[in-house]
Every structure is written in C-alpha cells, then in structure tokens.
Amino acid sequence: MTQQYLLSIYQPDGDAPPPEVLDPIMANLAALNDEMRAKGAWVFAAGLHPPSTATVLTAKDDEVLMTDGPFTEGREHIGGFTVIRAADLDEALEWGRRLALVLTPLSVEVRPIATG
Amino acid sequence: MIEEVFRAEYGRAVSVLTRVLGDLDLAEEAVQDAFATAMLRWPVDGVPPSPAGWIITTARNRAVDRLRRETKGHEKHAQAAVLRGESEPEEVGDVPDDRLRLIFTCCHPALAAQARVALTLKLLGGLSTAEIARAFLVPEATMAQRIVRAKGKIRAARVPYRVPRDADLPDRLKAVLAVVYLIFTSGWPDRRALSDEAVRLGRVLAELMPDEPEVWGLLALMLLVDSRREARLRDGEIVLLADQDRALWDADLVAEGQDLVRRCLRWNRPGPYQVQAAINAVHSDPPTDWHQVVALYDQLMAMAPSPVVALHRAVAVAETEGPERALALVDALDLDRYHLFHAVRADLLRRLGEDPRAALEAALGRTDHPAERDLLRARLRLAAADQQDRADGDHQGERDPHPDPPGPA
Numbered sequence: 001m002t003q004q005y006l007l008s009i010y011q012p013d014g015d016a017p018p019p020e021v022l023d024p025i026m027a028n029l030a031a032l033n034d035e036m037r038a039k040g041a042w043v044f045a046a047g048l049h050p051p052s053t054a055t056v057l058t059a060k061d062d063e064v065l066m067t068d069g070p071f072t073e074g075r076e077h078i079g080g081f082t083v084i085r086a087a088d089l090d091e092a093l094e095w096g097r098r099l100a101l102v103l104t105p106l107s108v109e110v111r112p113i114a115t116g
Numbered sequence: 117m118i119e120e121v122f123r124a125e126y127g128r129a130v131s132v133l134t135r136v137l138g139d140l141d142l143a144e145e146a147v148q149d150a151f152a153t154a155m156l157r158w159p160v161d162g163v164p165p166s167p168a169g170w171i172i173t174t175a176r177n178r179a180v181d182r183l184r185r186e187t188k189g190h191e192k193h194a195q196a197a198v199l200r201g202e203s204e205p206e207e208v209g210d211v212p213d214d215r216l217r218l219i220f221t222c223c224h225p226a227l228a229a230q231a232r233v234a235l236t237l238k239l240l241g242g243l244s245t246a247e248i249a250r251a252f253l254v255p256e257a258t259m260a261q262r263i264v265r266a267k268g269k270i271r272a273a274r275v276p277y278r279v280p281r282d283a284d285l286p287d288r289l290k291a292v293l294a295v296v297y298l299i300f301t302s303g304w305p306d307r308r309a310l311s312d313e314a315v316r317l318g319r320v321l322a323e324l325m326p327d328e329p330e331v332w333g334l335l336a337l338m339l340l341v342d343s344r345r346e347a348r349l350r351d352g353e354i355v356l357l358a359d360q361d362r363a364l365w366d367a368d369l370v371a372e373g374q375d376l377v378r379r380c381l382r383w384n385r386p387g388p389y390q391v392q393a394a395i396n397a398v399h400s401d402p403p404t405d406w407h408q409v410v411a412l413y414d415q416l417m418a419m420a421p422s423p424v425v426a427l428h429r430a431v432a433v434a435e436t437e438g439p440e441r442a443l444a445l446v447d448a449l450d451l452d453r454y455h456l457f458h459a460v461r462a463d464l465l466r467r468l469g470e471d472p473r474a475a476l477e478a479a480l481g482r483t484d485h486p487a488e489r490d491l492l493r494a495r496l497r498l499a500a501a502d503q504q505d506r507a508d509g510d511h512q513g514e515r516d517p518h519p520d521p522p523g524p525a
Binding site for chain 1: 272
C-alpha cells in the first residue's frame with residue numbers, strides 16, 4: 001500500500017529567470033520527472049502561471065464572491081507541484097530533496113494527501 | 117516494584133506493541149492497560165519471572181480483545197494484522213527489542229526539535245505529559261497539543277517505523293544523540309528526572325548500537341557531568357568546578373566515564389561527543405591540565421565549530437595564556453544574547469582588575485534560571501564590595517582588596 005504526497009514548489013513572485021538560467025533547470029526537472037516515472041513514483045506534475053493570473057471564489061449565502069487573486073498575500077506562492085506515490089515519508093522526502101536540489105534555492109513542501 | 121518495571125520496560129513494551137499494532141496510540145493504551153492489570157495481579161499472584169515479557173504478552177492480548185470488540189467483524193484487515201501478531205510464540209524471557217526503531221521514529225528530522233524531545237520522553241521514558249510539561253516549564257495543555265500533533269504527523273505522513281538504512285544512519289544518529297543530550301542538559305542543574313532519563317536512554321542506545329563510538333562518547337559525557345551533580349549545587353546555589361567539594365563527586369560514575377573515554381580513544385574514530393567527554397575526563401582528574409583542555413577544544417572547533425565552543429575554549433585559554441588573551445578571544449565572538457558570554461567576560465574583567473558589574477548585569481538580563489541568577493547576583497555583590505574597597509583603598513590605603521565572599525543571606 002502506498003501513500004500519495006503533494007510536493008509544492010514555492011517561488012518568489014516576479015519575472016522568471018532568464019533562459020540561460022532557466023533552461024538547464026527545466027532540463028534537470030524533466031530528467032527528474034522521467035526518473036520518477038521510471039520508478040513508478042510519478043502521479044502528476046504541473047507548472048503554474050504567475051499568481052497575478054489567479055482568481056479567488058468564495059461562497060456565502062448562495063452568493064459567490066469573486067476577487068482578483070491570489071488567495072494568500074505575500075511575496076511567495078506555489079509555482080508548481082508534483083504528486084508522487086511513495087511507501088513512506090522517507091521515500092517521499094528523498095524525492096522532495098532531489099526536487100529541491102534541482103530547483104535551488106526554491107523551497108519544496110512535502111505533504112501527505114489524505115484521500116485518493 | 118511495578119514502578120521500577122514501568123521505568124525500565126515501558127519503552128520496550130511500547131516499541132514492541134507499535135510494531136505489532138502499527139499505531140503509537142494503540143500501543144501506548146495497550147501497555148498502560150497491561151500495567152494497570154499488573155497493579156491488580158502482581159501483589160496477589162506474585163511478580164512473574166519475566167516482568168517485561170508478561171507486560172508485552174498481556175498488552176498484546178488486551179489490544180486484540182479490544183480490537184475484536186470494537187471492530188465486530190468490520191475492518192477485517194486491521195483485525196487480521198493483529199491476529200497474525202498473536203500467532204507468534206508467547207514471549208517468556210527473550211523479548212524482541214524494537215526500541216531502536218521507536219527512537220529513530222521519535223527523533224525523525226521531519227518533526228520539530230521540541231516534539232522529538234517530548235515524544236522520546238513520553239514513548240521511551242514512560243514520562244506522563246504532565247511530567248514533561250513541568251520539566252520544560254510549559255502548560256500541560258501546550259505539551260499535550262505538541263505530542264498529539266507530532267503523533268498525528270507520524271501517522272498521516274507515514275514516518276516509517278524502522279532503523280534508517282546505512283547511508284542515512286550517520287545523520288539520523290546525530291539527530292537521536294542531539295535529542296538525548298538536549299534532554300540531559302535540560303535537566304541541568306536540578307531537574308534530575310530529565311538527566312536521569314537521558315542517561316538511561318544513553319545506556320539503551322549503547323546497548324543497541326555498540327559499534328558507534330559517538331553513542332559511547334555521549335554516554336561518557338553524561339556520566340562525567342552527572343558525577344559532579346551532588347557537588348554542583350550548595351543550598352540551591354551553583355558551585356563552580358574549581359570550588360566543588362570533590363568528596364561529593366560520584367567516584368563510580370567518574371570511573372565508568374573515564375573508562376569509556378579510554379575505550380573511545382582506542383577506537384580512534386573521534387567525534388564531538390567523544391571530545392567533550394574527554395574534556396570532562398580531564399576535569400575529573402584534578403588539578404585540571406588546562407593545556408590538554410585547550411588542545412581538546414581545538415579539536416572540537418575543527419570538527420564542530422561554533423561560537424559557544426569558542427567561548428568555552430577561551431575560558432581554558434585564560435588558564436594557559438592569561439585573562440587578557442582570553443578576553444580578546446571572547447570579545448571577538450558574536451554571542452551578545454547568551455548570558456554565559458557576559459558571565460565569562462565579567463570573570464575575565466574581574467581578574468584583570470576591571471569593573472565587571474556592567475557585564476554581570478548584562479548576564480542577569482539574559483537568563484531566567486533561578487540558580488544561575490543567584491550565582492550572578494552573588495558575584496554582583498562581591499564586585500560591588502570589591503569596587504567599594506578599591507575606592508576606600510584609594511583614600512585610606514589599608515583595606516584588603518580581596519575580601520572573603522559574603523556568606524549566604
């Protein structure tokens with residue numbers, strides 16, 4: 001029986017790094033994703049558009065309030081995520097560690113998924 | 117008798133039951149149930165030949181009964197897992213030891229440091245939440261919440277219940293030793309339950325991981341520091357090493373600690389705990405060979421550099437090269453928030469004939485510990501008297517510049 005984990009990537013708001021910086025990072029990320037697939041750990045992964053493109057919806061008394069997002073204030077937001085499956089936290093943390101190394105200096109949050 | 121068995125065997129019983137039941141809370145409940153049964157039965161039936169085996173077997177049977185009642189045919193797989201455990205041979209004398217797994221789970225680096233300490237004391241030491249809360253001076257509700265949260269994370273995030281693989285072992289073992297040492301130092305100078313528990317855990321670790329020199333180094337360090345426990349406080353006041361009544365040192369602990377230090381030296385795989393133990397072994401063999409102490413601190417700085425280690429090294433340098441050189445070393449350290457930094461400065465200033473009162477006030481402003489505050493206040497009184505004598509001496513030229521310390525108030 002395995003457990004799924006959400007690996008969230010936190011990154012500072014603002015422009016993405018220039019291609020000469022970003023391209024090798026993306027290549028390493030693709031390689032890591034391939035390795036996750038090969039090992040049967042990969043479930044899903046996605047990169048996100050900037051938080052300025054987000055819209056927040058909140059319902060109250062059947063009315064849904066719409067605000068220009070993102071939901072949380074602050075200078076850092078989730079820039080992408082990977083869902084993996086692992087036998088236990090140690091295995092998940094090892095993938096998370098690899099992801100954090102590829103994406104240095106961004107932080108990676110590892111969180112168990114409750115359902116599914 | 118039951119109290120003794122509880123202290124000695126609680127952690128072992130919880131560790132075995134956690135493996136069998138796959139859950140820390142269920143394991144704790146089952147073991148507590150078993151001890152409650154023992155309280156009723158042992159005074160009547162007599163203490164069984166293997167108390168630990170009796171507790172574990174009883175706890176397991178209780179857990180199986182309870183799960184049968186509660187599941188009533190539902191969750192067959194959960195029941196089946198327990199029943200498989202039940203079909204193992206009854207423990208009599210030879211109880212399997214899962215404590216190492218439990219220690220590594222409690223000290224998992226994904227848990228906050230405070231949570232690691234609390235879980236280790238609760239699950240391995242059998243201390244109650246109330247006892248742990250008292251020891252760390254936090255409300256019981258806060259400590260209970262800390263423990264519940266940590267257990268919840270272990271369950272939901274699936275912190276594994278196993279000894280780490282070899283590649284991870286050095287780092288994970290460091291985390292375990294840090295927790296045990298933190299428990300030990302939290303017991304200083306007067307919370308004996310904590311330092312006793314740390315020494316007991318140190319002995320368990322040494323028994324379970326006999327090939328790890330740092331495990332023995334930590335045990336030796338704790339034994340040597342502990343050997344001076346009775347001499348360290350007089351009427352609730354801290355007595356410094358040089359002023360201690362050596363007759364109050366525990367000779368057995370000194371001998372055992374020094375023996376372990378010699379064993380570590382023969383191993384020749386030094387580490388920070390072994391070096392700290394060696395420093396304490398030098399202190400345990402008075403008069404202290406300060407050149408050796410400085411050399412050991414040099415070694416410690418090379419393997420685990422920190423401003424606090426540099427501060428302790430400077431204290432030793434004061435003995436080998438004089439207070440002036442030591443003060444220069446201390447003044448270069450960025451430790452303003454640490455009370456001991458100011459206390460050491462005060463002592464060096466006093467020895468250089470300068471006024472230590474501002475440094476003593478700074479130290480007082482940075483510690484809440486009653487015994488330490490008493491020591492600092494006593495030194496302040498001394499310094500004030502000293503300065504008064506100097507002032508008087510300038511006018512009259514006939515007072516002894518080094519009066520005896522004032523007696524206890």
